[in-house]
Amino acid sequence: MTEFPPLIPDRGEDSDWDSTLVVHNHFVNVSIVPERRHSGWETVERGWVESKQQQAQAKGLKSQGRASDGPFSTDASNDVLSSIATDASKATAFFAYPQMSIPTPQxxxxxxxxxxxxxxxxxxxxxxxxxxxxxxxxxxxxxxxxxxxxxxxxxxxxxxxxxxxxxxxxxxxxxxxxxxxxxxxxxxxxxxxxxxxxxxxxxxxxxxxxxxxxxxxxxxxxxxxxxxxxxxxxxxxxxxxxxxxxxxxxxxxxxxxxxxx
Incomplete structure (x- = not known):
C-alpha cells in the first residue's frame, strides 16, 4: 500500500485549530455511494406527488379534527390534492425526454x-x-x-x-x-x-x-x-x-x- 505524507503538517502546540476539525491521518476514509440510476422522471414525479398527497392528507385530517367545517375540510383537502397533481402534470411538459435515465454524478x-x-x-x-x-x-x-x-x-x-x-x-x-x-x-x-x-x-x-x-x-x-x-x-x-x-x-x-x- 502506498504511504502518503501527512495531509496537514504538524504546526506544533501553538495551533488553535480544533483537533476534531483538522485530521492528521494519512488519509480520510470516505465511503463511496454505489452508482444510482432511476427509471426516468416519471418515477421521480410519481414519488413527489405521492409525498405531497400524504402531507396534504395529514394536514387535512389534523385540521378536520379541530374543526370539521374549517379550511382543511375533506373538500378542501381534495382541492389541494387536485392542485398538486395538476401542477406536477404541468411541470412534466417542460422536461426534455422525461423517460430517459441519466447517470448520477458520484x-x-x-x-x-x-x-x-x-x-x-x-x-x-x-x-x-x-x-x-x-x-x-x-x-x-x-x-x-x-x-x-x-x-x-x-x-x-x-x-x-x-x-x-x-x-x-x-x-x-x-x-x-x-x-x-x-x-x-x-x-x-x-x-x-x-x-x-x-x-x-x-x-x-x-x-x-x-x-x-x-x-x-x-x-x-x-x-x-x-x-x-x-x-x-x-x-x-x-x-x-x-x-x-x-x-x-x-x-x-x-x-x-x-x-x-
Missing amino acids: LEFDFRMRVLLNPQSASISVGDGFKKMSTFSEGTWSGHFGHGLVVNGGQDSQDMVCGDTIATQVEATLRLQTADEPPACIECKLRGNRIGPSDLMKELQGPGKCRQADPRLCPYRIFVSMKTSDPRYKDKLNTGMWIGSCVWKDLEVVFDAYRIS
Whole structure:
C-alpha cells in the first residue's frame, strides 16, 4: 500500500485549530455511494406527488379534527390534492425526454490542501462595495495523485450583504508543485462562496479576532479545476472536476476536494 505524507503538517502546540476539525491521518476514509440510476422522471414525479398527497392528507385530517367545517375540510383537502397533481402534470411538459435515465454524478475524496494568506492585502472599490486582493505565502497538498507544495498564488474576494447574512465570493488561482524530481507544475483555480450570519462572519475576518469562533458554522464551498502540461499528470488532472468543502480561520484555509465522476 502506498504511504502518503501527512495531509496537514504538524504546526506544533501553538495551533488553535480544533483537533476534531483538522485530521492528521494519512488519509480520510470516505465511503463511496454505489452508482444510482432511476427509471426516468416519471418515477421521480410519481414519488413527489405521492409525498405531497400524504402531507396534504395529514394536514387535512389534523385540521378536520379541530374543526370539521374549517379550511382543511375533506373538500378542501381534495382541492389541494387536485392542485398538486395538476401542477406536477404541468411541470412534466417542460422536461426534455422525461423517460430517459441519466447517470448520477458520484463524489470521491481526492486531496486535501492547506494554504496560508499573507497578512497584507489590498482593497479595490467595486460599485457600492470593495473587493479584497490577497496572496498566499505558503501551502501544502496531498492526495490520490501525489503531494507537494503551494508555491504561489493569489485570490480576490468580495463581501455581499443579503439580509441578515453575509456571502463572501472568492476566486483564487494557485500554482502547485509536486514532490517529483523534476517537479511538475499544476495550475489550480478555485471559485466559491462562504456564507454565514453577519456577526459570525465579521468575527472570523481578520487575524487574532476569532479564537472562540467556529468556522464550521459558516458553509464554505468551492469549485476546483486543474491544468498542467506535464505528461505525468495531464491525463489525471486536465479533464477532472472537483468540488471542495473549506474552513477559513484567521489567515489559514483548509479544504477537502472531491472528484466528480
